[in-house]
Amino acid sequence: MPPPLLLPLILTLLITSTPTISQDLETECTDQWIYIRQLPSIFNLDLLTNCSQYQTFDNFCPYISNHGLGLKTHNNSHSWFRTDPHMLELIFHRRLLEYPCLTNDPSMASAVYVPYYAGIDALKYLYGQEQNFSFLHGLELYDHIRNVDAPEIWNRHNGHDHFLIMARPAWDFSQPLSNDPPIWGTSFLELQEFYNVTALTFETRAYPFQEMGIPYPTSFHPPNLALFNSWVTRVRRSRRDTLMLFAGGGGISNNPNVRRSIRLECENSTSLRNESYGYSNLCNFVDCSNGVCEHDPIRFMKPMLQASFCLQPPGDTPTRRSTFDAILAGCIPVFFEELSAKLQYGWHLPEAEYEEFSVFIPKEDVVFKGLKIVDVLTSIPRAQVRRMREKVIEMLPRVIYRKHGSSLGMRAKKDAVDIAIEGTLQRIKSRLQEVEVQ
Structure with missing residues (x-):
């Protein structure tokens, strides 16, 4: 049974994880459809139940609340939270469920989102009992999306249309497979199985093409335009x-x-x-x-x-x-x-x-x-x-991550998630065109 603080998050994800397509969006969403892979909970929600088990890593249970935004800085706050950047995988997952161009049909999707909490799953290799097996990180996921769950989704473009969020610097996922014994990090991004997947990380390495940098979350997540404008006025x-x-x-x-x-x-x-x-x-x-x-x-x-x-x-x-x-x-x-x-x-x-x-x-x-x-x-x-x-x-x-469920006026301003999705769609489109030419 998950801790009580996880129940609202799990309930929301279960309710909203099956998108419904609006007829009005068919033209507007041309080349922007995203399909969310339906992963077993061992790849995301179950990982949150271990939030206090890593003795050399902070107990991250308090930062799971509010769908990864963390607890409010004070009771009357509407925009400020004690956000931990490592929770970006939750934040992004929750926000993507509000994306207007979701589809249930993977064949019409321009991109496929993999809601895998890679950074949280990496903790068992970085701080847990499985440090000597960090070369295994990601292989179970690959087997599932490649061989178990609708392999035709992967096979259609050999993973070039898939993307995921990794809420740690890419260096934490790029330990060479040849290291024996292993040192810091896992080898997720060194696995050839994932070479075609777009990985959105806090910090990319200088050379791999599959990584793209996205902003670290701050503590400011305005739910409406009035609160956002109020802060901008104070800044100015x-x-x-x-x-x-x-x-x-x-x-x-x-x-x-x-x-x-x-x-x-x-x-x-x-x-x-x-x-x-x-x-x-x-x-x-x-x-x-x-x-x-x-x-x-x-x-x-x-x-x-x-x-x-x-x-x-x-x-x-x-x-x-x-x-x-x-x-x-x-x-x-x-x-x-x-x-x-x-x-x-x-x-x-x-x-x-x-x-x-x-x-x-x-x-x-x-x-x-x-x-x-x-x-x-x-x-x-x-x-x-x-x-x-x-x-x-x-x-x-x-560079801000607005609060999920924000007002229409706030949604009119493109935030970090909106821009990351736009960039990912364009990148995947360009990559697929390159593959076709080859």
């Missing part, structure tokens, strides 16, 4: 007294790295005459060590609202959830390597527009050549800073 009117902010951890070792350089520069900035730069504070550091900020947006959102620039140095991997928190706060992101965002989120943050909403400073110049971040940012004219902030605010809807 917020007084920016701080030049730059870094919310994160690390940088405490003596080894040269960009986080250490940021910390040192932030500490030394207090000795500078801030008034000459037009800010009352040149640098603010929000210590998010040991995960204290992960489920508590209050810790970092207010400081971000007060800063003009938010620094986004790479950590264990190039990307950061903080990039999207910063955009949500109207804080201009500052990147230190191109793989942190520019080479990741082409659907949501178009590469050609990066100079309009962000700053790029090579980390090597900061760490080894003594370049001061303060000098770079204060050299940007204030009028340009205002234009960049307006561009950030303009892009804000593209």
Whole structure:
């Protein structure tokens, strides 16, 4: 029997997992139909019942509620939740059930969604008892969709029209099959069985064609346009007294790295005459060590609202959830390597527009050549800073995940899910055309 907090989620998924086609949508949905594979619950809902069993991984039971959005930050909140990014597979699944162009007929579908909670299923290999068998991750799923459940759906395009969400960086699923003994990660994306499937992940590797990057979820999930517009107004009117902010951890070792350089520069900035730069504070550091900020947006959102620039140095991997928190706060992101965002989120943050909403400073110049971040940012004219902030605010809807069941007005604004679906459909269409030519 699943925990009580899972019952509303399971009930909703069971009720809405069989789409009904409206006759009015037949023309509108041309080339946009999506078929959802009907997987046994061992591949999704059953995985949620183990939410507290991983001793070296946080108990994620509280973050399952509200269909993966997590608990509200406070009782009266309608838009803010304690969202864990690893729950994106639930969030996306629930939202896709509202997609207007669902079909019961796989033969007319332009894309096939596989509602497999890959990141959650990976936990048993990453933190559980099956670390030495991580090469098996995904094989049971492949056997089911290829050989057991309507294999003709897979065979029609050999999996090229299938896609799934993987709520972890791709590096966590790309351990070489040759590793013996296994090290960190599973080998899901190294299995040739899944080479044709489009995988939407938080962070892609630089070379595989099957991976596409989509935004980390923030804690803001507005259910209606009024609440969304209210937040945008607050962002636009917020007084920016701080030049730059870094919310994160690390940088405490003596080894040269960009986080250490940021910390040192932030500490030394207090000795500078801030008034000459037009800010009352040149640098603010929000210590998010040991995960204290992960489920508590209050810790970092207010400081971000007060800063003009938010620094986004790479950590264990190039990307950061903080990039999207910063955009949500109207804080201009500052990147230190191109793989942190520019080479990741082409659907949501178009590469050609990066100079309009962000700053790029090579980390090597900061760490080894003594370049001061303060000098770079204060050299940007204030009028340009205002234009960049307006561009950030303009892009804000593209990186948030609105609440499921949101109002018609809110649904008129394309959010991260809408854009990911559009990009996936176009990508699959192009891929199928390439295969036909071959």
